[in-house]
Amino acid sequence: MLNLLSDAVRRNPYPLYDQLRSASPVLHDPQSDLWLIFDYLDVKQALTDHAAFSSCYGPAEWMIFLDPPRHAKLRALIAQAFTPRSVANLEPRIRELSRQLLNQTIERGEMDLAGDFAVPLPMLVIADMLGIPDTDRSQLKHWNDAILIMSYTLGRQDEAAAQIANEFNATTVETNEYLTGLLAERRASPRDDLLTRLLAAEVEGEHLTQAEILGFFQLLLLAGSETTTNLINNAILCFIENPHQLAQLYTTPDLLPGAIEEVLRYRSPLQWMPRATRCPVTVQGQLIPPGKMVLLMMGAANHDPRQFSNAGCFDIRRDPNPHLAFGHGIHFCLGAALARLESRIALTDLLERVKGFELMSDEPWEPREGLHVHGPNHLPLRFAPGPQRSPMVARAV
Numbered sequence: 001m002l003n004l005l006s007d008a009v010r011r012n013p014y015p016l017y018d019q020l021r022s023a024s025p026v027l028h029d030p031q032s033d034l035w036l037i038f039d040y041l042d043v044k045q046a047l048t049d050h051a052a053f054s055s056c057y058g059p060a061e062w063m064i065f066l067d068p069p070r071h072a073k074l075r076a077l078i079a080q081a082f083t084p085r086s087v088a089n090l091e092p093r094i095r096e097l098s099r100q101l102l103n104q105t106i107e108r109g110e111m112d113l114a115g116d117f118a119v120p121l122p123m124l125v126i127a128d129m130l131g132i133p134d135t136d137r138s139q140l141k142h143w144n145d146a147i148l149i150m151s152y153t154l155g156r157q158d159e160a161a162a163q164i165a166n167e168f169n170a171t172t173v174e175t176n177e178y179l180t181g182l183l184a185e186r187r188a189s190p191r192d193d194l195l196t197r198l199l200a201a202e203v204e205g206e207h208l209t210q211a212e213i214l215g216f217f218q219l220l221l222l223a224g225s226e227t228t229t230n231l232i233n234n235a236i237l238c239f240i241e242n243p244h245q246l247a248q249l250y251t252t253p254d255l256l257p258g259a260i261e262e263v264l265r266y267r268s269p270l271q272w273m274p275r276a277t278r279c280p281v282t283v284q285g286q287l288i289p290p291g292k293m294v295l296l297m298m299g300a301a302n303h304d305p306r307q308f309s310n311a312g313c314f315d316i317r318r319d320p321n322p323h324l325a326f327g328h329g330i331h332f333c334l335g336a337a338l339a340r341l342e343s344r345i346a347l348t349d350l351l352e353r354v355k356g357f358e359l360m361s362d363e364p365w366e367p368r369e370g371l372h373v374h375g376p377n378h379l380p381l382r383f384a385p386g387p388q389r390s391p392m393v394a395r396a397v
């Protein structure tokens with residue numbers, strides 16, 4: 001797909017986005033037969049226009065791959081179990097997990113921010129929300145990886161793509177068996193966790209089916225962990241690249257929520273979301289035929305100079321900041337509040353405890369596996385060693 005997928009471009013896709021956007025805001029790649037949209041307003045419009053741009057392109061029956069009216073029904077059911085209050089209630093536990101993870105490396109004076117902190121934290125939070133026993137948690141990473149590499153099959157029909165699809169199907173069977181056991185336990189003895197709430201959720205007398213709960217379980221593993229991992233890693237990358245703004249964050253911690261929004265815009269964890277055209281649709285005078293795969297390039301839209309002044313500058317005081325990093329419209333990220341909460345807790349902890357952090361290597365970082373995801377696979381940091389902290393001491397963030 002053009003040269004958007006080379007490691008160098010995936011580390012910094014923005015110059016190429018700018019070039020492609022000014023050459024043609026809608027682009028057709030003949031090799032993959034993919035269409036790409038780069039402009040902010042066009043991406044936003046396509047995210048809203050589900051009559052023309054369908055979400056039914058995915059390999060599974062997940063809410064994210066459904067159109068109305070089925071999407072609305074499923075989202076209403078799931079939203080019941082995913083209320084703002086249940087997210088806010090997670091705060092003390094997230095703080096404890098963040099503190100425990102930092103305790104494991106803080107005395108060493110070095111860590112791989114990704115492997116030691118930004119990958120495990122969101123996964124542990126999801127495991128907690130779902131009520132997955134500690135002993136089963138290593139499975140989650142394995143399932144997450146198998147789901148993540150599905151992005152490699154996009155626009156491809158070859159043998160490698162078929163093999164990835166087979167692995168995904170095998171993972172689905174495995175996850176389903178595992179989930180069947182967990183759901184039986186919850187039916188027998190309900191708990192205060194998301195699985196129990198999913199079983200209880202009801203709209204007009206209808207409950208979620210096992211297949212729907214399985215779909216949500218898989219979607220959560222992926223949507224809830226990989227993205228937040230990248231938000232945390234990308235924030236630290238942005239702060240290292242902009243030491244003056246990092247200094248402002250130390251003196252004025254209230255700037256952190258705005259800084260997180262700017263990381264979401266400047267280094268969007270998800271660079272694009274696909275859609276499939278349902279009918280012929282004209283964008284910027286270009287006709288996209290029906291049945292075509294279109295990539296809505298949110299990462300490019302978030303750098304569109306017609307929407308954002310000094311779009312290429314990272315600015316923690318940017319206001320307003322109407323980025324599209326969480327999508328827009330009916331599929332707007334269900335976990336946005338959780339991602340914001342988690343990253344605020346994690347970054348507060350990192351800024352407070354990991355003093356004087358810097359990159360351990362000048363080598364360019366290796367991008368993560370998922371092709372639509374933006375962020376480093378590893379981020380080795382060196383810092384001044386600090387003391388462990390008791391996980392029991394609660395602290396206001």
Ligand code: HEM
Nearest residue numbers: 063064223224227228231273325326327331333334335339
């Ligand atoms: C920085 C972190 C995150 C980013 C950048 C992000 C981004 C997105 C985007 C762009 C969409 C829309 C997809 C589309 O329009 O096709 C989406 C949907 C979704 N996200 Fe997130 N997400 C993040 C974190 C989370 C978390 C923590 C969770 C849950 C624990 C979550 C759960 C979901 C779900 C369930 C959907 C599907 C909503 C629907 O189809 O109605 N996300 N996310």
